[in-house]
Amino acid sequence: LAKTTQPISMDSYEGQEVNITCSHNNIATNDYITWYQQFPSQGPRFIIQGYKTKVTNEVASLFIPADRKSSTLSLPRVSLSDTAVYYCLVVNTGTASKLTFGTGTRLQVTL
Amino acid sequence: NAGVMQNPRHLVRRRGQEARLRCSPMKGHSHVYWYRQLPEEGLKFMVYLQKENIIDESGMPKERFSAEFPKEGPSILRIQQVVRGDSAAYFCASSPRPAQGPQETQYFGPGTRLLVL
Numbered sequence: 001l002a003k004t005t006q007p008i009s010m011d012s013y014e015g016q017e018v019n020i021t022c023s024h025n026n027i028a029t030n031d032y033i034t035w036y037q038q039f040p041s042q043g044p045r046f047i048i049q050g051y052k053t054k055v056t057n058e059v060a061s062l063f064i065p066a067d068r069k070s071s072t073l074s075l076p077r078v079s080l081s082d083t084a085v086y087y088c089l090v091v092n093t094g095t096a097s098k099l100t101f102g103t104g105t106r107l108q109v110t111l
Numbered sequence: 112n113a114g115v116m117q118n119p120r121h122l123v124r125r126r127g128q129e130a131r132l133r134c135s136p137m138k139g140h141s142h143v144y145w146y147r148q149l150p151e152e153g154l155k156f157m158v159y160l161q162k163e164n165i166i167d168e169s170g171m172p173k174e175r176f177s178a179e180f181p182k183e184g185p186s187i188l189r190i191q192q193v194v195r196g197d198s199a200a201y202f203c204a205s206s207p208r209p210a211q212g213p214q215e216t217q218y219f220g221p222g223t224r225l226l227v228l
Contacts, residue, residue, distance in 0.1 A: 043202045043219030097167060097210040101153030
């Protein structure tokens with residue numbers, strides 16, 4: 001199971017772009033990178049998932065370099081409502097039914 | 112389409128009592144997963160159930176904890192003789208098919224916060 005490392009916390013002002021980087025040096029060929037968002041007193045919510053290069057959806061972009069040993073979640077123009085904990089997970093067929101969440105990155109957005 | 116429902120949202124028990132946590136998956140979902148989150152920590156997998164079957168309980172404590180997902184009704188996570196260390200947020204997730212691949216997303220409920228006095 002590939003271990004992930006991400007910053008404990010980040011601060012940003014409203015309207016800025018936020019990039020959260022996750023390291024997963026031991027990622028395997030069959031592993032995908034998945035990001036979840038968790039607001040206080042709520043369950044995690046799936047944000048985005050990718051295998052390599054770049055993936056974009058209406059919420060975020062995910063950048064994965066060729067060696068796949070790290071990934072960067074990019075949140076464009078954050079607002080106060082993006083204040084949450086963001087989790088980076090490495091998932092494969094064998095672990096997709098039992099997700100493992102680390103401590104995540106606590107993003108605080110202020111005016 | 113209602114999301115995953117969990118009740119109660121908050122539960123207070125005294126040491127030695129039993130706690131029953133309920134989870135109603137999203138409509139059309141027959142796969143349920145339970146997770147526990149201790150304060151300031153990430154979620155930890157406990158058990159994966161399909162209707163009337165336990166598929167994977169590798170994360171369940173060996174004693175006092177049990178889970179079921181009957182043919183009719185919600186999934187139940189039962190904790191007998193609770194201790195203070197059981198205080199945590201318990202989250203349920205569901206999926207329409209087995210979450211055996213990265214493309215199969217689990218949808219999480221709002222959680223039940225258990226406090227053991």
